[in-house]
């Protein structure tokens with residue numbers, strides 16, 4: 001028997017907490033009905049995401065604009081049509097279950113929740129408008145909502161009472177229902193024809209109670225109270241529907257008002273994903289689940305009655321809560337008020353989203369546009385393939401076979417799909433933490449981390465800047481001793497919060513920074529206070545968690561371990577640093593949620609506007625045609641987003657002899673300097689035209705272009721998600737596993753070997769240079785003895801020479817202290833190289849890029865040629881062996897040199913050409929200039 005039918009035979013119906021037009025019209029709802037789905041619920045947030053996040057409604061909106069309707073009227077037409085369509089599909093269930101199930105719910109505007117009369121009038125009006133028997137009108141269970149339920153039931157209208165969190169409130173709802181039935185009976189109505197559910201919210205309770213429980217170290221109560229509260233409600237339900245008063249109504253055909261478990265998606269990723277389904281199975285109940293929970297339950301949910309089990313335990317858990325001085329009534333009442341507020345906000349946002357849609361449609365604005373330039377047919381074929389193989393749907397079902405034969409490093413790397421939701425739940429905790437930091441007078445935050453643990457915070461710090469009264473956030477991801485020392489001078493430890501950020505909890509650079517700054521801070525503020533200046537962001541049970549506990553860090557943020565570094569922007573790794581500079585995370589994450597909605601399976605890129613899927617297909621398909629250099633042309637303000645997306649694409653796709661090379665920060669030249677291996681991404685704000693002309697030229701020259709136009713910086717929330725999903729889809733297309741980084745380890749091993757030798761012999765064993773030029777040591781694969789012939793031999797005399805091997809690129813690896821003037825120099829060298837070789841040239845600082853593009857450099861088809869600049873340093877800084885201890889066996893200078901030569905060896909071992917220049921750090925600019933001159 002089908003799983004949902006088995007569940008129904010245990011007395012529980014599963015409804016779906018989700019709706020959107022294509023989900024209904026493309027047959028997905030029908031498929032779920034065939035699997036045993038018995039109802040649908042909606043709420044203002046669901047409609048907000050559906051309408052703002054897709055083009056599903058655009059055709060309707062176009063027609064409605066013609067009719068000169070208000071935004072509110074347009075909204076109503078859209079949702080009424082959705083509910084009617086869904087109700088028609090559900091009608092057979094309604095009849096088959098003898099009118100028990102088969103309902104679709106529509107909520108009255110939450111803004112009316114404190115006005116009984118207005119709610120009643122509105123509910124009646126909507127019911128009439130819907131013209132379907134199998135609909136329920138959703139009414140918030142406020143004090144003013146209670147008389148509404150009596151009147152509505154008394155008028156024969158089926159009602160879904162929503163936003164119930166509290167036991168007493170539930171009793172009031174049940175009482176109002178009974179009164180409604182009695183009223184209907186008095187009025188001569190047929191009480192067997194009316195139906196009702198009481199939507200009792202679950203996971204939001206745990207999310208709030210857990211915070212209080214944490215403060216009291218009562219870990220055993222975490223994740224328990226929401227279910228305990230629901231079990232008590234269920235006991236009350238059973239009592240109410242056994243009273244003589246009920247029996248009398250039942251005789252006349254009345255149905256019980258079933259408890260409907262709502263908010264049953266897991267908000268805390270460390271809890272089992274079906275906890276709020278498995279734990280709440282019992283007779284005469286409904287559970288309305290969001291799509292992710294539905295998939296999880298179908299995959300591994302259990303089918304055992306649990307609601308009647310362990311009631312004593314549930315009661316004692318609630319008692320214990322009281323004894324800990326946690327007032328559940330207060331929390332649940334507050335939750336109702338907040339729930340109402342957030343639905344009202346969604347409602348407002350929804351109106352704004354419709355307004356924007358209307359504008360976009362009227363002005364034919366397209367915030368996302370692909371110009372395929374001759375590849376249209378191939379892209380369309382890939383889209384079809386994507387559709388036929390149900391790739392988007394399977395990603396949301398967390399099906400690892402989209403990318404590989406084994407689940408390893410795939411199944412436990414898909415947590416990012418839920419990051420915006422999960423992070424939203426954590427905001428109040430994070431804000432509380434930020435307030436405490438601000439109150440204590442911290443001025444700076446220095447984030448210590450590499451790759452995925454540092455790039456999103458850098459986007460936030462450089463793009464959003466610091467809001468008044470918040471911290472100045474900077475990022476340290478260079479082990480160059482001069483850079484480390486610069487921060488030591490720049491930031492007074494007394495005013496600084498150090499964010500030690502590493503998923504694995506063991507990255508050598510991050511640990512070295514941590515030990516260094518710990519000792520500096522210890523010297524300044526003393527052992528009692530030093531821990532107060534440090535926080536950790538890491539995975540549970542990582543090495544960092546252990547050490548952070550030992551060193552008494554003021555806070556340890558434990559991230560969902562099912563998220564890889566480059567996919568962590570919208571998780572704690574990105575949002576904690578963002579909160580410290582005052583980014584409005586609610587706005588950012590809601591923006592991401594709209595993109596989540598845009599990327600859903602219901603929004604097929606062929607029949608809809610699933611832009612992440614489209615983008616991923618375009619990236620993957622064009623790469624197969626040799627257009628494997630994805631070149632970002634961005635607004636100045638969005639420059640750092642380029643660095644984040646660079647890691648995402650390079651580390652995800654560059655492996656097993658394949659890869660897409662991201663090119664960011666390139667000077668924009670005339671089309672003649674580019675080969676036919678490019679695809680351009682034009683990412684800009686609206687009303688901005690700085691690069692439009694150049695982009696037009698690229699289009700005219702036959703290059704494919706993707707245009708993405710943002711309204712404001714908060715739309716970056718959506719961009720993070722769009723590119724994550726697109727990269728995952730490009731991975732499918734290219735037949736690679738996008739979540740591992742198999743070649744990163746190679747360079748690490750070789751660097752470690754060098755360091756081990758150093759520890760044994762007291763010096764680094766560097767290879768012998770080929771030749772020296774004015775103090776610059778030069779290393780290469782050939783026998784050249786001057787720079788000009790070296791470049792000619794290794795790169796070629798001209799573009800034709802260089803491009804003999806199709807699609808080559810040059811990557812400049814700079815193991816020097818990053819600063820503005822060096823940056824300029826490196827980029828002008830880059831431009832010179834590009835002009836000469838008419839090919840893509842990238843620049844990255846070491847060792848940062850090792851945690852980003854380094855994977856692709858060693859993992860792709862060997863298309864890169866590498867130029868390393870390594871500067872020694874006069875001022876070195878010792879890396880303490882242990883935090884809190886002066887003893888040191890290695891310095892940052894030694895570490896970075898070992899990393900550079902380790903990577904040189906790793907690149908050579910994998911058959912790449914590498915040219916290395918080693919020079920004195922006091923004369924970086926002079927040295928680079930000399931090299932550039934010789935090249936010229």
Ligand SMILES: O=P(O)(O)OC[C@H]1O[C@](O)(CO)[C@@H](O)[C@@H]1O
Nearest residue numbers: 451452453502503504507565851
């Ligand atoms: O967060 P962690 O574990 O310190 O890793 C930092 C970076 O290093 C890498 O693992 C590559 O070395 C990246 O994937 C990651 O973003």
Ligand SMILES: O=C[C@H](O)[C@H](O)COP(=O)(O)O
Nearest residue numbers: 017041042043262263264265
């Ligand atoms: O009908 C119920 C609501 O739509 C829903 O379950 C709310 O859940 P949430 O807490 O996940 O927003």
